[in-house]
Amino acid sequence: MAKCSVCGKGVMFGNLVSHSHRRANKxxxxxxxxxKVVTPSGIKSEYVCTSCLRSGKVERA
Numbered sequence: 590m591a592k593c594s595v596c597g598k599g600v601m602f603g604n605l606v607s608h609s610h611r612r613a614n615k616x617x618x619x620x621x622x623x624x625k626v627v628t629p630s631g632i633k634s635e636y637v638c639t640s641c642l643r644s645g646k647v648e649r650a
């Protein structure tokens with residue numbers, strides 16, 4: 590899975606713990622979208638998480 594090119598948010602791993610306290614592996618994936626972004630070198634398509642899009646850290650093309 591892709592990482593956010595702005596904040597670096599990626600997949601996080603941990604344990605899913607049931608009520609009986611049995612453990613299973615779990616992966617939490619970020620909500621990453623492929624977006625055309627304005628950069629100093631021009632317009633590029635990058636992977637950006639939706640929290641960076643909403644907060645205005647990225648200027649869309």
